[in-house]
Amino acid sequence: MTTRVAILGYGNLGRGVEAAIKKNPDMELVAIFTRRNPSDLKINSSAEVVSVEKIEAWQDKVDVLIICGGSATDLPVQTPKYAKLFNVIDSFDTHAKIPEHFKNVDEIAKASNKTAIISVGWDPGMFSLNRLYANAILPDGKDYTFWGKGVSQGHSDAIRRIEGVADAKQYTIPIETALEKVRKGENPELATREKHKRECFVVLKDGADAEKIEQEIKSMPNYFADYDTTVHFITQEELNEKHSGIPHGGFVLRSGETSKNTKHLIEYSLKLDSNPEFTSSVLVAYARACNKLSKEGNFGCKTVFDIAPAYLSPKTNEELRAAML
């Protein structure tokens, strides 16, 4: 069964979906919908580039619409809106607002006989799945999540908004000694500062005051004040050359006991050269599941928790049992 996919929004995530579809012979990218002028888009596939204003005409030609907008303002509007017309998937990642987003999408998807899957990616997504499985298996235990080493877009943006900063990149780095304590089953209580440190590479505008900017970064509440933060001032050339990638990753651990002094450690980790390309690859696997669920008449909003793993695979259940179990 071929899944005909369309993308809404052609940024890093949209380009990642385009790349991921090339790795999946049973998936076909039929259209890219954009708010920009379609003729301005240079794409890397033979998909049709279409103005989002004409999206309604594509209802019968698309099995799943992957919505590649941002969580802050795009997805809360787009996902419910397009769940009227299409089976949809998004990577909504504002954890605190997931219940509200779910409710909005669920009502519309159910009323329209569409299947929607929200908050797909690695966190939320694969990390969430691993938290759920590990908690179900080891109810008497403790969870740990570490992020990095990777680029935090939000933290990089926060630095770039400071007066006198021309450009910046911020890395979130898990603290190895804390990870090791968890792995040893010590179940440590870890303060924010003990779990992660932050490293910033900053390009100054002409005449900017480096010392003042460094202080401003290090004292920024929520973003940096609770962490040990290092600031390096470099040239734009060096930033472009050495820090242009968007790597990320992290660790989900659960340490627990099944009886007195009998301990177990479950660890899941990701090391990603490209955060958006990996997220997109998860989105594409769930697009396959979305199409299957829709064909079965299983409508409404879902998350990764609600979807049996076999739906993600192009293999049949028989093939999976024979080859992967």
Added chain:
Amino acid sequence: MTTRVAILGYGNLGRGVEAAIKKNPDMELVAIFTRRNPSDLKINSSAEVVSVEKIEAWQDKVDVLIICGGSATDLPVQTPKYAKLFNVIDSFDTHAKIPEHFKNVDEIAKASNKTAIISVGWDPGMFSLNRLYANAILPDGKDYTFWGKGVSQGHSDAIRRIEGVADAKQYTIPIETALEKVRKGENPELATREKHKRECFVVLKDGADAEKIEQEIKSMPNYFADYDTTVHFITQEELNEKHSGIPHGGFVLRSGETSKNTKHLIEYSLKLDSNPEFTSSVLVAYARACNKLSKEGNFGCKTVFDIAPAYLSPKTNEELRAAML
């Protein structure tokens, strides 16, 4: 919803299930069925100990029967047999025979309106799940599974069958340099000998020929001949003192590309103080799922691939979305 569980077979696995149920307030152990004389069993709970011959009378008092027999001769008979009477779960782990076992159990479970879940544990089980998820996300990549450090029951038994051996314990140990190559994304081709080594602790009978036994172990086809094997001769006291545990664990890795030179690594690992207690904890989580599926009228045989993660948790879907996504 409380799940009333019964155990069939009170060995290491059965005792592990008994311990795991104590960690799950929504699970209740109502009976332990045994082929032995019930009065001979010393158990660690208030469950009723019942001769397996009286099992039929318990149909209405048990939601899920966890069958804790061995894969070689017990489960191929027991799981289909008791799927006539109960929702059942087993940890059948003869990978090559899973399709046949599935078929046998599926026919009977469907005909009897029962839900069965087979091959639950960590391999098959959690390792299989991680292979499936990682393959769906990174279709262009390579899989690696490493086992250990842990005790292999089969290999220990093989040594104990050698003439002149009084007792033995065998550890399977993953080779760290191979693991590191995989983690670096080198996608190495690894021979059997390059992935694992084997370490044996052997107690000799009086007058046994140590050198001859060491050769016999090291040249044993399938079990040891393809590995670098170390043999240590120790006393029964030392074996009892230092090697009485049944630890195990291992690593499932997938290394793949999403576009040219953009690499990702997904790694899942387990470090288990007790192999049977962890396997039992997985069985108990799936017993919860089994009960829910049965209540929904979802009958027939399933594996971990067919079950949406949310079924494993005692939390509601709303709670899961709010707390774990």
